[in-house]
Amino acid sequence: MAEVLMEAIGQEALTERLARHVEEGSLAHAMLLTGAPGRGGLALALTLARHLHCASSAASSKPCGTCPSCMQHDQLQHPDLHFTFPVAKPAGKDKALSSDQLDVWRQAVLELGPHFDMQDLRDRMSLGNKQPFISVHEAADILRRLSLTAHAGGWKVQIIWGAHMMRVDTANKLLKLLEEPPKKTLFILLADNTEALLGTIISRTQILTIPPISAGRISERLKAEGGEAEAIQDAVALCEGDLAQARRLIQRDSAEEFTMFIEWMRTCFARDGRKAAGIADQFHDLGRESQKAFLAYSLHLVRQCIVGNYGAASAVRLRSAERAFAEKFAPFIHHGNVHDMQSDLERAAREVAGNVYGRTVFLDLSMRMMELLHRPQ
Ligand SMILES: [Zn+2]
Structure with a gap:
């Protein structure tokens, strides 16, 4: 250490x-x-x-x-x-x-x-x-x-x-x-x-x-703490000059959240109700803190898609695997649906925080996503 x-x-x-x-x-x-x-x-x-x-x-x-x-x-x-x-x-x-x-x-x-x-x-x-x-x-x-x-x-x-x-x-x-x-x-x-x-x-x-602390200084510090080069790069890109965030990002493995988000979006786009119910069970079993983390992560990805969509590529803060997905997914998120998507995700996060049954929150949210992803630009 x-x-x-x-x-x-x-x-x-x-x-x-x-x-x-x-x-x-x-x-x-x-x-x-x-x-x-x-x-x-x-x-x-x-x-x-x-x-x-x-x-x-x-x-x-x-x-x-x-x-x-x-x-x-x-x-x-x-x-x-x-x-x-x-x-x-x-x-x-x-x-x-x-x-x-x-x-x-x-x-x-x-x-x-x-x-x-x-x-x-x-x-x-x-x-x-x-x-x-x-x-x-x-x-x-x-x-x-x-x-x-x-x-x-x-x-x-x-x-x-x-x-x-x-x-x-x-x-x-x-x-x-x-x-x-x-x-x-x-x-x-x-x-x-x-x-x-x-x-x-x-x-x-x-x-x-x-x-905010400069990217260089955060990166230097994470290196001294034993972080790996690629993980440091990702954390620095996402942390907004905040060392506490950077440390959390480097410790947290969001690979599972990322996989779940992709599967969820594909399911919603395909309007597959049966599969959505399965993912809702998976979401429910995460427990409240992880449910909140997943919703925050989804919000982050949706926001990054729209930033990329509006051409501000330099403002996009994504890990490399996420970037590849976001490039394909971005066209489905546009000014016709992004606002509702964000407020639905935020509302779901509030409901989770307010102890609403996880499965119910997620099913409602999935129904909304099914509609929003098909909304015309
Ligand atoms: Zn002294």
Whole structure:
């Protein structure tokens, strides 16, 4: 296994910019880093916190890595470094608090490195079907923590990861704190996007948009982690500058999904109801998470066909085997049916998420596909 990478790979410009803010003492008291977690927002936040806490930070453009404070950071155990992230209410408890899952969190960061995303964290928290969120109790916890004096007399850093999963009441409670923050307190909010955040929260933060990691840097990293050349190439093409996605793509073998998708489309085109029922059984047996993954994969392929169809071949993100199929399949997907196809697939995904019987969802969807594939251009 390659060594766990803690720095924000490919985000050198932002890393330097934040380091300069520390040196100049010009940090905003609340920052909002936006972009998919796999782009490295948490890595940036951790480096920034480490720099602020480092004993020799004043003399250096980066944390020393050897002082007691840096060593506490190595274990994510610095007493003035606080984490909040989405969690679900554990069975038998009446509050959903990150402090209950702090060990899982630390282990995730230390074992996976800071580029993991909600899906990785979910897997580790074994949430089942529960949706994680940032509860209002969490806001009360933050308030309590930050009103205490910093242990080391320096900065208190509160990282809020997955800030877009904050409930409205949580956000409202945090607002006051963002308006009048305790002295020497730094909030670092990390969010996939700003859409789900209250405007009042956004307006009180300095926003930094984290760009996708370059293909070259992702490819380099995957290679260091032992990936194979062809798999790396495919993952890089599909991951959109997101290291968490890239890693998942390289681990996931979508060969089965691909085979099933081809058979399904052929069956729908032939309007073979009996065969469609068989595939619906196969779909049903996948279980909910894999059903969702299959629908997401189908949506991805359909979208890629239409991109190819509109002549933007350079925007097509497909593996080589998929590309060969897409070229033959693309003519059957056009502006006369693609919109309905996408919304039907999305609706099916919502139904699966909402616990509708898999077989029923898939049969309905197949009937629609039979009609849509024959719709005139
Ligand atoms: Zn240090």
